[in-house]
Amino acid sequence: MTVTCPACGRETAQAVWHAHLCVCPACGSHQPIAARARLTALCDEGTLAEMNADLVGGDPLDFPGYAKKLAAQREKTGMQEAVMTATGRIDGHPAVLAVLDAQFFMGSMGTGAGEKITRAIEYARDAQLPLIMFSASGGARMQEGFFSLMQMAKTSAAVADFSDKGGLYISVLTHPTTGGVTASFASLGDIMLAEPNALIGFAGPRVIEQTIGQRLPEGFQRSEFQQEHGFIDQIVPRAQMRTVLSRLLRLHEGGVKRT
Amino acid sequence: MIKAMIRELEEIESAQRTAQGAEFAQLAARRDALLHQLSDLTPEQKVLMARYPRRPKISQYVDALFTDFFEQRGDRQCREDRSILGGIALFHGRPVTVLGHRKGGNIEENLACNFGMPGPEGYRKALRLMKQAEKFGRPVISFIDTPGAYPGMEAEERGQGEAIARNLAEMSRLRVPVISIVTGEGSSGGALALGLADRILMLENAYYSVVTPEGCASILWKDPKKRDEACMALKLTAQDLLGFGVIDGIVPEAVGGAQRDTQALFARLDREIAQALDALEGKDADTLVRERYAKYRRIGLA
Numbered sequence: 001m002t003v004t005c006p007a008c009g010r011e012t013a014q015a016v017w018h019a020h021l022c023v024c025p026a027c028g029s030h031q032p033i034a035a036r037a038r039l040t041a042l043c044d045e046g047t048l049a050e051m052n053a054d055l056v057g058g059d060p061l062d063f064p065g066y067a068k069k070l071a072a073q074r075e076k077t078g079m080q081e082a083v084m085t086a087t088g089r090i091d092g093h094p095a096v097l098a099v100l101d102a103q104f105f106m107g108s109m110g111t112g113a114g115e116k117i118t119r120a121i122e123y124a125r126d127a128q129l130p131l132i133m134f135s136a137s138g139g140a141r142m143q144e145g146f147f148s149l150m151q152m153a154k155t156s157a158a159v160a161d162f163s164d165k166g167g168l169y170i171s172v173l174t175h176p177t178t179g180g181v182t183a184s185f186a187s188l189g190d191i192m193l194a195e196p197n198a199l200i201g202f203a204g205p206r207v208i209e210q211t212i213g214q215r216l217p218e219g220f221q222r223s224e225f226q227q228e229h230g231f232i233d234q235i236v237p238r239a240q241m242r243t244v245l246s247r248l249l250r251l252h253e254g255g256v257k258r259t
Numbered sequence: 260m261i262k263a264m265i266r267e268l269e270e271i272e273s274a275q276r277t278a279q280g281a282e283f284a285q286l287a288a289r290r291d292a293l294l295h296q297l298s299d300l301t302p303e304q305k306v307l308m309a310r311y312p313r314r315p316k317i318s319q320y321v322d323a324l325f326t327d328f329f330e331q332r333g334d335r336q337c338r339e340d341r342s343i344l345g346g347i348a349l350f351h352g353r354p355v356t357v358l359g360h361r362k363g364g365n366i367e368e369n370l371a372c373n374f375g376m377p378g379p380e381g382y383r384k385a386l387r388l389m390k391q392a393e394k395f396g397r398p399v400i401s402f403i404d405t406p407g408a409y410p411g412m413e414a415e416e417r418g419q420g421e422a423i424a425r426n427l428a429e430m431s432r433l434r435v436p437v438i439s440i441v442t443g444e445g446s447s448g449g450a451l452a453l454g455l456a457d458r459i460l461m462l463e464n465a466y467y468s469v470v471t472p473e474g475c476a477s478i479l480w481k482d483p484k485k486r487d488e489a490c491m492a493l494k495l496t497a498q499d500l501l502g503f504g505v506i507d508g509i510v511p512e513a514v515g516g517a518q519r520d521t522q523a524l525f526a527r528l529d530r531e532i533a534q535a536l537d538a539l540e541g542k543d544a545d546t547l548v549r550e551r552y553a554k555y556r557r558i559g560l561a
Contacts, residue, residue, distance in 0.1 A: 142469060146468060153451060154556060184424050202423070220412070
């Protein structure tokens with residue numbers, strides 16, 4: 001059993017591929033990793049505890065074909081929603097974690113994902129834990145219309161409230177993070193990280209190209225571009241993510257609040 | 260189609276001024292038929308009505324509803340974005356901060372205002388004005404009418420997503436009342452970035468949606484011509500959204516569109532804003548922020 005890297009075409013044994021967290025050992029390109037695999041690799045052994053695993057959204061608009069499509073996505077991925085939320089420890093530091101998975105419905109945010117993310121933020125607020133959220137999303141889920149749009153307001157309000165109460169939020173942008181997720185909680189981290197070469201933006205490249213009538217330059221809206229334009233603190237390869245997060249959690253311990 | 264009907268209606272009404280006898284009766288019958296058709300619009304027709312070029316614009320709302328408007332320009336970082344108009348004004352003698360998308364009334368203005376599609380600078384200007392409103396204890400009244408945030412290269416370079424996200428976060432905890440009125444197009448995050456409010460009102464023929472119907476049709480069905488179906492499926496009309504309990508009220512328009520009786524529209528809007536302000540101004544800031552959080556918190560809760 002081998003995996004063919006979509007970027008360089010090289011074949012890698014499946015076990016090696018997964019041991020490298022879906023980063024191609026040959027070319028280093030960061031390929032999609034399942035939310036659960038990411039969290040399992042990130043957290044200390046035996047500390048990962050999923051939250052609200054069975055929480056799902058509805059079909060508020062009774063949108064044509066949506067229920068069927070949603071069922072097919074669940075069947076295909078074995079996931080109930082586009083986001084997995086959990087508590088866990090990283091190098092001994094406790095945290096609340098949320099991971100969007102682009103393999104489920106393009107990681108789009110409807111009422112189910114919005115509610116799970118909001119609950120994770122509120123849990124971190126109430127338990128006074130740091131919050132780490134990994135984004136990978138095509139944006140707000142169209143099939144839930146206005147309700148999806150309002151999840152942007154809901155999650156952003158929850159981050160603002162969490163921040164007002166002194167909570168640390170580390171936002172990690174992974175490929176691709178666009179649309180309503182970029183334009184809400186994903187852009188609101190105290191610390192902004194990104195995986196290498198992730199597409200990060202509000203409008204998708206195709207929409208921009210159609211609007212301006214020209215091709216976008218190489219690297220446009222990629223992590224390195226976003227860092228250059230001031231929106232990312234650091235780009236962190238997946239292999240180093242655990243170490244960097246552990247360091248950041250440690251650096252945020254022991255600050256003294258003056259009132 | 261909507262445009263043609265409105266034009267015909269206007270031509271008939273103008274002809275009626277000189278017509279007599281049988282000719283007048285004939286015109287009146289045709290006028291009644293048109294008004295009947297225009298009084299029961301499909302979602303797609305409402306979307307076209309929301310975009311009708313002669314629909315009242317932000318400058319008309321500002322002139323009609325407020326006095327002593329002082330425009331504030333620029334985001335203090337980079338540039339002035341004319342696609343959002345904002346400033347201080349008096350509403351029934353009380354100071355307020357007014358904001359709104361500006362599409363422009365003719366082609367030169369349309370271009371200068373980028374057809375009401377803001378870049379990050381526009382949203383940052385709006386945020387600057389809202390934070391000032393909070394500092395000086397002024398309620399914020401925002402008028403929404405945009406096809407969306409501008410999908411251009413510079414907008415991306417300067418952080419379109421971050422600018423919208425920041426407005427959502429800051430508006431959610433703004434310690435003054437926020438009232439938002441969707442007057443035409445309320446499309447996607449570009450609309451919401453001025454719209455996170457204590458009271459959300461919509462004009463009768465306005466729409467509010469996660470995506471334009473054309474965008475929805477081309478993404479889901481690879482066919483922008485399926486706009487009609489997208490308009491139905493997205494449940495984006497004021498009537499749909501009031502039915503879901505996710506907006507607070509509908510402001511009626513004249514049959515044939517808001518532009519046909521602006522006096523009645525402004526009078527009604529004046530009452531609605533006054534009522535909303537009266538209800539909100541009695542609340543202390545903590546209550547206001549807590550209730551606003553709860554308002555959005557419950558949307559989509561299973």
